Amino acid sequence: MxxxxxxxxxxxxxxxxxxxxxxxxxxxxxxxxxxxxxxxxxxxxxxxxxxxxxxxxxxxxxxxxxxxxQAVPYKGSLPTAVPTDPLIYRWYEVVNVYGSTIKELIHEEFGDGIMSAIDFSLDIEREEDPKGDRVKVVLSGKFLPYKAY
Amino acid sequence: MxxxxxxxxxxxxxxxxxxxxxxxxxxxxxxxxxxxxxxxxxxxxxxxxxxxxxxxxxxxxxxxxxxxxQAVPYKGSLPTAVPTDPLIYRWYEVVNVYGSTIKELIHEEFGDGIMSAIDFSLDIEREEDPKGDRVKVVLSGKFLPYKAY
Amino acid sequence: MxxxxxxxxxxxxxxxxxxxxxxxxxxxxxxxxxxxxxxxxxxxxxxxxxxxxxxxxxxxxxxxxxxxxQAVPYKGSLPTAVPTDPLIYRWYEVVNVYGSTIKELIHEEFGDGIMSAIDFSLDIEREEDPKGDRVKVVLSGKFLPYKAY
Amino acid sequence: MxxxxxxxxxxxxxxxxxxxxxxxxxxxxxxxxxxxxxxxxxxxxxxxxxxxxxxxxxxxxxxxxxxxxQAVPYKGSLPTAVPTDPLIYRWYEVVNVYGSTIKELIHEEFGDGIMSAIDFSLDIEREEDPKGDRVKVVLSGKFLPYKAY
Amino acid sequence: MxxxxxxxxxxxxxxxxxxxxxxxxxxxxxxxxxxxxxxxxxxxxxxxxxxxxxxxxxxxxxxxxxxxxQAVPYKGSLPTAVPTDPLIYRWYEVVNVYGSTIKELIHEEFGDGIMSAIDFSLDIEREEDPKGDRVKVVLSGKFLPYKAY
Amino acid sequence: MxxxxxxxxxxxxxxxxxxxxxxxxxxxxxxxxxxxxxxxxxxxxxxxxxxxxxxxxxxxxxxxxxxxxQAVPYKGSLPTAVPTDPLIYRWYEVVNVYGSTIKELIHEEFGDGIMSAIDFSLDIEREEDPKGDRVKVVLSGKFLPYKAY
Amino acid sequence: MxxxxxxxxxxxxxxxxxxxxxxxxxxxxxxxxxxxxxxxxxxxxxxxxxxxxxxxxxxxxxxxxxxxxQAVPYKGSLPTAVPTDPLIYRWYEVVNVYGSTIKELIHEEFGDGIMSAIDFSLDIEREEDPKGDRVKVVLSGKFLPYKAY
Amino acid sequence: MxxxxxxxxxxxxxxxxxxxxxxxxxxxxxxxxxxxxxxxxxxxxxxxxxxxxxxxxxxxxxxxxxxxxQAVPYKGSLPTAVPTDPLIYRWYEVVNVYGSTIKELIHEEFGDGIMSAIDFSLDIEREEDPKGDRVKVVLSGKFLPYKAY
Amino acid sequence: MxxxxxxxxxxxxxxxxxxxxxxxxxxxxxxxxxxxxxxxxxxxxxxxxxxxxxxxxxxxxxxxxxxxxQAVPYKGSLPTAVPTDPLIYRWYEVVNVYGSTIKELIHEEFGDGIMSAIDFSLDIEREEDPKGDRVKVVLSGKFLPYKAY
Amino acid sequence: MxxxxxxxxxxxxxxxxxxxxxxxxxxxxxxxxxxxxxxxxxxxxxxxxxxxxxxxxxxxxxxxxxxxxQAVPYKGSLPTAVPTDPLIYRWYEVVNVYGSTIKELIHEEFGDGIMSAIDFSLDIEREEDPKGDRVKVVLSGKFLPYKAY
Incomplete structure (x- = not known):
């Protein structure tokens, strides 16, 4: 079962x-x-x-x-709040080091709100580079504004 | 002082x-x-x-x-391990929900190793969209392979 | 300053x-x-x-x-991950006890996605009741579906 | 067994x-x-x-x-103190962002006490909206006052 | 100020x-x-x-x-989730060791529900005892039943 | 086995x-x-x-x-440091809200020391009350003084 | 002040x-x-x-x-639950490595109960040794039995 | 297996x-x-x-x-960082309450360094006492000095 | 399976x-x-x-x-964030006590960046010493500079 | 002061x-x-x-x-149990990924015991390399055996 x-x-x-x-x-x-x-x-x-x-x-x-x-799953794919796997940790590190920067620049451009993680897509591809190939990741999320009510 | x-x-x-x-x-x-x-x-x-x-x-x-x-700082820009701010949390959520996916696809394309968060750049821009503008973020990091020794 | x-x-x-x-x-x-x-x-x-x-x-x-x-703030209004104040804790308890129920019923009605906390409003009012007045809280958030891409 | x-x-x-x-x-x-x-x-x-x-x-x-x-269960339906599932997290976020607001307004209306999570009901329904349907949730809990003794 | x-x-x-x-x-x-x-x-x-x-x-x-x-305070009087002070820790220990017992016996007597910590009083007094005086603490809280709706 | x-x-x-x-x-x-x-x-x-x-x-x-x-057990009956079950949580809340009060009053009456959780007994009973029956709990623990040496 | x-x-x-x-x-x-x-x-x-x-x-x-x-203090002299200072950590390590051993042997000798940390004394002295002097620490605590009631 | x-x-x-x-x-x-x-x-x-x-x-x-x-084990005998069992907790409490004292007195006698938890022995015995028998524990660990290099 | x-x-x-x-x-x-x-x-x-x-x-x-x-594993070989095993803990302690020193000296020599843990090798050997043999560990990691972009 | x-x-x-x-x-x-x-x-x-x-x-x-x-300090130089600074994190990652390996190999060579972090020295130097200079770190710690008693 x-x-x-x-x-x-x-x-x-x-x-x-x-x-x-x-x-x-x-x-x-x-x-x-x-x-x-x-x-x-x-x-x-x-x-x-x-x-x-x-x-x-x-x-x-x-x-x-x-x-x-076909049943909606309980999401979350990592075993610990701070990931131990080096590849995934680097992403957590980006959030930690650049998090305040990302916040400032999105607010500067769009005002108060968030970049959606639901109306969202992710694209990962190889970027050839003579100094060593790179991983290029494009994230695209709809901007959702907070509004006063 | x-x-x-x-x-x-x-x-x-x-x-x-x-x-x-x-x-x-x-x-x-x-x-x-x-x-x-x-x-x-x-x-x-x-x-x-x-x-x-x-x-x-x-x-x-x-x-x-x-x-x-000009002095190298102790890095880390967030006050808690799991960020409370909704905009930054959405990034943490992406790592949580898509972390295993990102890991699988980078390994499928490149083998064992990581996407560098040091030899790395970040680009944030507005993507106009009639259904609501989007935030487009491009991350580019050098692939660093693990090698046997 | x-x-x-x-x-x-x-x-x-x-x-x-x-x-x-x-x-x-x-x-x-x-x-x-x-x-x-x-x-x-x-x-x-x-x-x-x-x-x-x-x-x-x-x-x-x-x-x-x-x-x-007028500057966008770093959000999050509670000093600890699990709130100690009894009034606020009761809300955390509702999320803990009813969280899986809320998840199941929203998915049953709407499919995979979330109830937005950004395109969202909150309304708190007194509900008179002979057995003791009640607090009535209405939350309204846009449903945001996950879509395949 | x-x-x-x-x-x-x-x-x-x-x-x-x-x-x-x-x-x-x-x-x-x-x-x-x-x-x-x-x-x-x-x-x-x-x-x-x-x-x-x-x-x-x-x-x-x-x-x-x-x-x-028919036996009273040990309650609590979530695997971690801060939920990882995006739908349930949004509720935790509401508690985090609006928690102090909810506290202030209930106290302003009722004085010191709490909104019960036991003498409590929850109602979830679809709210049709041309800009995208909404999830409407009504929480109703008895106000329980602290009294001096 | x-x-x-x-x-x-x-x-x-x-x-x-x-x-x-x-x-x-x-x-x-x-x-x-x-x-x-x-x-x-x-x-x-x-x-x-x-x-x-x-x-x-x-x-x-x-x-x-x-x-x-006269303003309602943000409650919670201890600096850590698990108290370090020995006197207060003993109370936490009682909750830890006897918690499941208290739960079972209250449910056996009253059914599903809780003992209120709001409609609640506390009384601490000295109990003289030739083998060494005792601290006697009486807690009295209204039973609040969960009801189906 | x-x-x-x-x-x-x-x-x-x-x-x-x-x-x-x-x-x-x-x-x-x-x-x-x-x-x-x-x-x-x-x-x-x-x-x-x-x-x-x-x-x-x-x-x-x-x-x-x-x-x-008949073997002495490793004690501790709760699955998490902060209990999620509402009935048990109320007890934890009492320790959190009244912990400093209990400490002050026991010290005021007895001096420095603790209320034992070992030479200790617990008694739970129903207290009939027209406004709703109450749970009455009596804790009795020997006072153990710290002494200088 | x-x-x-x-x-x-x-x-x-x-x-x-x-x-x-x-x-x-x-x-x-x-x-x-x-x-x-x-x-x-x-x-x-x-x-x-x-x-x-x-x-x-x-x-x-x-x-x-x-x-x-002369006022009874809130006790606890360490800044983190797991101490970072190497000297103090070694004591925490002893509790971690030998904790189950200490528990078994005290129970084997005395039955169910604890070694008091209140009716307790501590004595630290130098033990001369040609292979390098040793720190000798004597802990003495009253045995407090759990009793059925 | x-x-x-x-x-x-x-x-x-x-x-x-x-x-x-x-x-x-x-x-x-x-x-x-x-x-x-x-x-x-x-x-x-x-x-x-x-x-x-x-x-x-x-x-x-x-x-x-x-x-x-005969294989060297991964050491650590307790299920949680802060032990829940009352007997073992008392030892953790001693480290918490007396930790800074132990540190000060060892440094006062020996200078900077630690008391080894490896070149270490433990001895537990009953100490008869008319006011109630005591547990006497002797810890002996080699002093290891930090040296400048 | x-x-x-x-x-x-x-x-x-x-x-x-x-x-x-x-x-x-x-x-x-x-x-x-x-x-x-x-x-x-x-x-x-x-x-x-x-x-x-x-x-x-x-x-x-x-x-x-x-x-x-031959499949890339989810890395991380320790069961807790702070290791309990004494041998592994000593390494964690080195990171804790010397971490800021290592950071300062690598930056003093190389500028802002990190020592790679991917383009990295480890070598462990016995170092004979009349006062007791030593463990000598050589870590070698490529320096990866942060660059402005 | x-x-x-x-x-x-x-x-x-x-x-x-x-x-x-x-x-x-x-x-x-x-x-x-x-x-x-x-x-x-x-x-x-x-x-x-x-x-x-x-x-x-x-x-x-x-x-x-x-x-x-000249007073012995309370040691520990990092603000969080898991360091957020990328340079220091890489060291924590080494302990996490290679910790079990280091443990196995030291035990294979020396038997049960630890590599001292007290009778210990650290040496950091630049290792020139045409593919990019490397950081070479040599750790040397006395092996301390556990002995039966």
Whole structure:
């Protein structure tokens, strides 16, 4: 019996390693970006029925898992409040070092409000560079203003 | 007597509000990006002598503050491990929700290693959109591979 | 010299107690709801120039404070992650006890997404009741859906 | 053997996803609000014998589970002190940003005391809006005054 | 200028030590129990005008402090989540060791609900005992039931 | 194989719910107060051989469990430092709000020292009251003075 | 104005360094052990009037400080829950590594109960050793048994 | 399959309770102090081959466990940073209340350095006393000086 | 089914103890330093196919484990933020006591930037010394400068 | 009046920036390594009288500060348990990622025990490298074995 979305995520991770599947292959099959598809496979987004079926086939998931893929998950993919993994920590560090800067500049440009993390997209790509290739990440989020009422 | 870089940051923040200066104006005067300049004014980066002088003039800083602007600061601009400010929290949320996705996709493309937060740049701009303007942020960091030895 | 918005908040709180002003009086003078006005006086929202002037007069704030009232504040009004004050703790308890319920029911009605805390309003009023009056609080926030991309 | 109410909650969540039951259907069968019923199914409230029997039938629970549904549970439905799930976090953010405001306004209206989280009800509904539908939540809690003794 | 109730609490504590006043004397002057009066002097309860005047005279408080004594304070009298002082820690230990017992027995007697900490009184007295005197503390709180709605 | 006292506590809790036993029944059989007996059943106190036998019969415990009931347990019955369950939290709140008061009044009466949580007893009973019944709890602990040496 | 016992502790520490006084000298003047006397000077114990006078003279304390030395302090002498100072950390490490051992052996010898930290004394001395002198610390605390009631 | 030293510790604790073995018996069989032997059985020290064999026989451990007893364990025997068990907490309290005193007196006698927790021994014994027997604990640790280099 | 790299790490640790393998033997077989090889076996680095095969043979790992050894792991090898094991704690202590020194001296020599923990190597060896052998550890990390942009 | 060693550290840091002194200059004047001297100036080590005098002259410290430089400080130079500054964090990361490796290899070479952080030295130097200069850090600490007793 599957008790939670985490059980399904573990099945996907296990099958991915065992079968040598790439996230890009999954995204191509699902027909969406690799960023959203990976997040959904890792238990952070909700698939629709058709997508769940495709994902289920790729990872040999049991029938019951498909229903879980379509249920909205409890989000949050990291085991500790301050991440220990160096790659993910660097992102936390950016928030820590540049957080006040990002806040100041968005407010300078847009006024009081936030950059949405819901109406949001993420794009990760390789940037070739003779001094060593770079990771380029583009975040795009709708600006949501606070309004007086 | 100035005891720490934080004292200088407070002087800058106070003068900025009092005099109505924008970070873009400071960046133009310094001749660098608004992102780096703001981070440096907020105590996260190190100015050289010439830059410190310009910043000192803009914010009417005492002579002693200029030396502090050229000393490497203890970095970290947020008061709590999990930020309470909604704008900054949304970034922490992105790390939390998408952290495992970012990790998987960078490793799929580059292998084991990290995206540098040091050999790194940040660019924030307005993306016009009829459904509501968006904040577009581009992060670019060199990929640094782990190697066996 | 005023170093932060918290300094202004303290001035307001001190003057409020000393002069016996009510938040409702402030809201009436500003012409907005008592909820938004109080939040703004307590350093959580941004006043415009006209509003800042009114607030400054009510609380006898120095000129410099008016600029701070118009600068976007670093938000978060509680001293600890789990609040110790019984009134505020009850709200934290509601999030703790009913959090999963709220999540399930919003998702059941709207699908995956969130109830915005930015495009949001709050209304607090007395509900007369023979068994003891009640506090009625209405929260209204726009539903923001996650979308696949 | 069932060892705790959490075991029963997991059975319910698993059956709900597997069988595609909605909380509204459960509430209708039980004859109470969807908010209280969902909270009770998620291990936060105590069913009486009749209610437990109905819930047990809907979710195919074993006989032993019915006794657990009638035992008062250890409450608290979130895995971390600061919730990581974006929907639930927004509620925590409201407590953080508006907490001092809520406190001030309830005290201004009622004096020293609290809004009960026990003699309390919660109502969640869709508010249609051409600019995007809204989630409207009404909280109603008895005011309990502190008295000198 | 007084900025917070904590400032007034510090004035009271300082005057109490300096002048050798006992809490019992204060309670007698105020005409209420020593438990409530001490809690109020330590910034946890709200005095009315008459009481504030008496307290102000006993501790030589400035006029401005009297208004603060009548403002509802942000409650919580301990510097850390787990108290370090041995006397107070023993109480925390009682909650830790006997917490589940108290919960079980109150539910066995009353059903689901809580013992109020608001409609509540506390009484501390010496219990003479040949094997060493004892501290006897009586807590009395109204039972508040959870009800289905 | 039983690995810890917690395993025995879980067996007891499971049997209690399954068989509908009350703590008062257990206490009557053991011949001690319901408070101590419940604490002991919940893994906080140590039974002697005779008591363990009685408890074992009531809850149908295996032979091996009886030895564990007689071994001194690692105490502490709550899953988090700040309890999430509302009933238990109210007690933590009392320590937080009244902690400094309790400290002051015990010291005023007895001098420097503590109220023992070991040479200690707890008594919980219903206090009938036309305005709603109350929970009355009497704590009695020996005063232990600090002495100079 | 002195606001807390910590203020007095700071005065003592400052005078001690400035005047080159040793704790042993203070203990000799007070006529008690160096362990208790030091703890009292560091704000953990309560002096009587005569002792406070002696301490006040040694450290040139103002009159007002003497009353504070006779008031029971809020105890706890370390700035963090896990101490960072290597000497004090080693003690925390002993509790961590040997804690379960100490618990088992005291229970094996005495049954369920604790070693008092109140009816307690501490003695620190040099133990000469050709392989390097040792610190010998003797702790003596009354055993306090839990009893059934 | 045994996966960690903790698995072996659990086997030992389970067998000890089941078979009614005392730590003193184990220490006698091993030929070392009861303090070191208990710590080693609880997973904090490393046995040699001969000792492991004796321990294995006493507790009926499988062959595989003997190798684990000879592997250096990850030390730390408490489940939380601040221990909840009253007996162990009293030791933590001693570090908290007397920590600064211990530090001052060791430095006064020996200069800058620490009392080793490695070149260290612990001795626990009963101290008969007509007013109630006492637990006497002697700690002996080599003084290790910091030296300039 | 293997669900995570931790499962493989546990298999390796279990086999290592059971079969009495040394890390140096593994490193020799793999043909890399003992430091990198141990870190990789403990789930912190990524093996290539050939290395995974060798490691799998040494520790009798199932086929499925070899794929996991080649997947990039979630790094972080310690169970708590402040390590409890004395050997590892000493390293944390060095960071705590010398952290500001290391920062100052690297900045004095190199300017603003960091010492990489990715382009990094570690070498641990025995340093014979008549006063007691020493552990010598050499860390070498590329200096990465912050640059203005 | 100087109240703590931190006050002296702040004076030194302030004078260092104001006067443009390098740590190497201080170390040369004191006649010891730059690592120990910097640590001592930053409040982590204890100067003798002669050294304190030299340091006092370099940084224009008041007479009173010299006594503080000779008093053993409360050590620990970082403001948070997990450091936020990227340079210092990298060291924490090394402890996190390589901690279990360091533990295994030291035990494999030396048996159970620790690498001392007291009988310890640190040496930081530039390692020229055509691919980018490296920071080379050599740590040397005496091995201290645990022994059975």
């Amino acid at each position: 599957i008790n939670s979305r985490e059980d399904v995520t573990r099945m996907i991770q296990s099958a991915k390693v065992r079968k040598g599947i790439t996230w890009t292959q999954v995204a191509d099959a699902v027909g969406l970006s690799k960023e959203w598809t990976t997040a959904a496979c890792l238990g952070q987004m909700t698939f629709d029925e058709q997508q769940a079926k495709i994902v289920g086939e790729i990872f040999d998931l049991p029938e019951e898992a498909l229903a879980w893929l | 100035i005891n720490s870089r934080e004292d200088v940051t407070r002087m800058i923040q106070s003068a900025k509000v009092r005099k109505g200066i924008t970070w873009t104006q400071v960046a133009d005067a310094v001749g660098l990006s608004k992102e780096w300049t703001t981070a440096a004014c907020l105590g996260q980066m190190t100015f050289d002598e010439q830059q410190a002088k310009i910043v000192g003039e803009i914010f009417d800083l005492p002579e002693e503050a200029l030396a502090w602007l | 005023i170093n932060s918005r918290e300094d202004v908040t303290r001035m307001i709180q001190s003057a409020k107690v000393r002069k016996g002003i009510t938040w409702t009086q402030v809201a009436d003078a500003v012409g907005l709801s008592k909820e938004w006005t109080t939040a703004a006086c307590l350093g959580q929202m941004t006043f415009d120039e006209q509003q800042a002037k009114i607030v400054g007069e009510i609380f006898d704030l120095p000129e410099e404070a008016l600029a701070w009232l | 069932i060892n705790s109410r959490e075991d029963v909650t997991r059975m319910i969540q698993s059956a709900k996803v597997r069988k595609g039951i909605t909380w509204t259907q459960v509430a209708d069968a039980v004859g109470l609000s969807k908010e209280w019923t969902t909270a009770a199914c998620l291990g936060q409230m105590t069913f009486d014998e009749q209610q437990a029997k109905i819930v047990g039938e809907i979710f195919d629970l074993p006989e032993e589970a019915l006794a657990w549904l | 007084i900025n917070s109730r904590e400032d007034v609490t510090r004035m009271i504590q300082s005057a109490k030590v300096r002048k050798g006043i006992t809490w019992t004397q204060v309670a007698d002057a105020v005409g209420l129990s020593k438990e409530w009066t001490t809690a109020a002097c330590l910034g946890q309860m709200t005095f009315d005008e008459q009481q504030a005047k008496i307290v102000g005279e006993i501790f030589d408080l400035p006029e401005e402090a009297l208004a603060w004594l | 039983i690995n810890s006292r917690e395993d025995v506590t879980r067996m007891i809790q499971s049997a209690k719910v399954r068989k509908g036993i009350t703590w008062t029944q257990v206490a009557d059989a053991v011949g001690l107060s319901k408070e101590w007996t419940t604490a002991a059943c919940l893994g906080q106190m140590t039974f002697d051989e005779q008591q363990a036998k009685i408890v074992g019969e009531i809850f149908d415990l295996p032979e091996e469990a009886l030895a564990w009931l | 002195i606001n807390s016992r910590e203020d007095v502790t700071r005065m003592i520490q400052s005078a001690k360094v400035r005047k080159g006084i040793t704790w042993t000298q203070v203990a000799d003047a007070v006529g008690l052990s160096k362990e208790w006397t030091t703890a009292a000077c560091l704000g953990q114990m309560t002096f009587d009037e005569q002792q406070a006078k002696i301490v006040g003279e040694i450290f040139d304390l103002p009159e007002e400080a003497l009353a504070w030395l | 045994i996966n960690s030293r903790e698995d072996v510790t659990r086997m030992i604790q389970s067998a000890k309770v089941r078979k009614g073995i005392t730590w003193t018996q184990v220490a006698d069989a091993v030929g070392l102090s009861k303090e070191w032997t208990t710590a080693a059985c609880l997973g904090q020290m490393t046995f040699d081959e001969q000792q492991a064999k004796i321990v294995g026989e006493i507790f009926d451990l499988p062959e595989e466990a003997l190798a684990w007893l | 293997i669900n995570s790299r931790e499962d493989v790490t546990r298999m390796i640790q279990s086999a290592k103890v059971r079969k009495g393998i040394t890390w140096t033997q593994v490193a020799d077989a793999v043909g890399l330093s003992k430091e990198w090889t141990t870190a990789a076996c403990l789930g912190q680095m990524t093996f290539d196919e050939q290395q995974a095969k060798i490691v799998g043979e040494i520790f009798d790992l199932p086929e499925e484990a070899l794929a996991w050894l | 100087i109240n703590s060693r931190e006050d002296v550290t702040r004076m030194i840091q302030s004078a260092k920036v104001r006067k443009g002194i390098t740590w190497t200059q201080v170390a040369d004047a004191v006649g010891l390594s730059k690592e120990w001297t910097t640590a001592a100036c930053l409040g982590q080590m204890t100067f003798d009288e002669q050294q304190a005098k030299i340091v006092g002259e370099i940084f224009d410290l008041p007479e009173e500060a010299l006594a503080w430089l």
